[in-house]
Amino acid sequence: MSAEGNSSLKKKIEGEFPEQTMDVSNLVRTLVKSFLRSDSNYGAITDIKTDMNYIYDLVVRFIQVENMDIYALKLEDRILLSRTGPDFDNLFKVIKTRSTLQIKKDMIEIWDDAYNKILHLIIVPVKKHFPIEYANTREKARIIEKISLMTWTPTSP
Structure with missing residues (x-):
């Protein structure tokens, strides 16, 4: 590890x-x-x-x-x-302007910054952001599919 x-x-x-x-x-x-x-x-x-x-x-x-x-x-x-950083709301605004929304499900949103090859997983109610790098479109699709199949509830860790 x-x-x-x-x-x-x-x-x-x-x-x-x-x-x-x-x-x-x-x-x-x-x-x-x-x-x-x-x-x-x-x-x-x-x-x-x-x-x-x-x-x-x-x-x-x-x-x-x-x-x-x-x-x-x-x-x-x-x-x-x-x-959660103190600048989460500003960061989220920047992500929305520079990325394309791929999925909005339950309490999550996945935004794709294709230029930098980064998926932005946003867990909206708890203001958490996970930047996830990908190498190619196949890997991006696999990550999006995997995340979209997860169960998202307010009690998740």
Whole structure:
């Protein structure tokens, strides 16, 4: 498991503990806390080499127990994290002007910024935004289909 990409956050997280002595629940706790300390409203847990559902459940449980304003989304082989920034409403306006609405279902909207190859998943009632990069139209269609098949309710983590 690691933070997304080769970011400074990833290096900081990896430096916080010797990996061989860290159990999975402590690793999840460390990743989420490091995300909270970062300046970013978005994060991802990737490179998961164990049961994805187990890791996702640990993340959700930790977020709930600590009563954090973070939303976790399990998507394919990664867990995306989002927190609401003070500029969400302005960001949403920009997304609407630069992107095309692909899906509006239940409490979500998916906007496509084709120029930058980014899908913007917006969970409207809780003001959460997940930017999801894609490589080509096939991957974009697969991501949209996967998200549209998910069940979305106000009680989702």
